[in-house]
Amino acid sequence: MTPVDYEFLRKFLKERSGLDLSADKQYLVESRLIPLARKSNLAGIDELVQKIKSGAAGLASEVVEAMTTNETFFFRDKIPFDHLREAIIPELMQARAGRRSLRIWCAAASTGQEPYSIAMCLKEMGAALAGWRIEIIGTDISQQVLEKSKSGIYSQFEVQRGLPIQLLVKYFKQVGEMWQISPEIRSMIQYRPLNLLQDFGSMGKFDLIFCRNVLIYFDQDMKTQIFGRLAKAMEPDGFLALGAAETVVGLTDAFKPHPDRRGVYRPNLLRASPSIVPGMQQPLKAAASPAR
């Protein structure tokens, strides 16, 4: 791949999906795009770049899809789901006792394991949530992974990473070599395509947003901007769950860390404009290195 093509792809991907590739990620681009070029009967990445430049829209979104990382598994990292069971849901149930409804958003749902894990978690809480109207929305930039999410069909390998055996037996049905999650759980989730770089104001307000392991691919400015818009898509007493290697610290004052639930954040209702909180601008710059 020529340096010129690499620069073009970096810029293209950043504009289209927010993916922030450093200058040395040629191997990653090659490992994902050479197979795509081959599949599309193109000679190589140079021809792929030519096609995109000449406006091949279908191919352009395939490049974006090929470059997204969809790694996920059931109950990934475990701890966020303990927080969900032990703190978030009990608190929300108290706060929403009047309207008895919850809106939950998985902002990078990938192949569906996260929204399904949340759904199973809620189901396991049983009678406490009976009669509640629970809306779970899973979004992702990739159409391909959304299709898989909707089908709820997973390989034997996938159902063994993070999913306790009791839940496999309880909520899945064997379909040949594969396992399909029950219609009861599937019906709890709606899937929609969404690019986090675009406006999501029309989705309404959520009580809980899972936005895990996706912002790590964005640069600092984009992260700050997305946090700002996530705050607007959230009820003032809502919760935000980030990935284990992610934080809001130094990026935004729209959220503050939950005092004793690591990885959980709440809207910062006391946030003030930087002009009346001296020193706020400085930490924003000082902590600009990613917390990976």
Next chain:
Amino acid sequence: MKTCLVVDDSSVIRKVARRILEGLDFEITEAEDGEKALEVCKRGLPDAVLLDWNMPVMDGYEFLRNLRRMPGGDVPKVVFCTTENDVAHIARALHAGANEYIMKPFDKEIVSAKFHEVGLI
């Protein structure tokens, strides 16, 4: 260091499992069938058992039922690791007191996830 008894009639599987579990900081003993595994348990109970189902002499299911009847035999965490991958087998295993269940083929990620699940890691 926690101990794990690996029970499988295939020496290749035992070797693979040993390598994975030693990587997870377990001290390994091996047995090639359920009866030999019971003998090991009578000498001293391990913290964990990675257990095949189909074996000559005594199968994994029989071993598990015997283990759970031994004094203190309810303590070791038992993780099945078998090609039996249908719901009926899984349900039987859980009913007999298995803590987790791995469907072969397996790899380090799966073993690690399952051992994590039952609190061994």
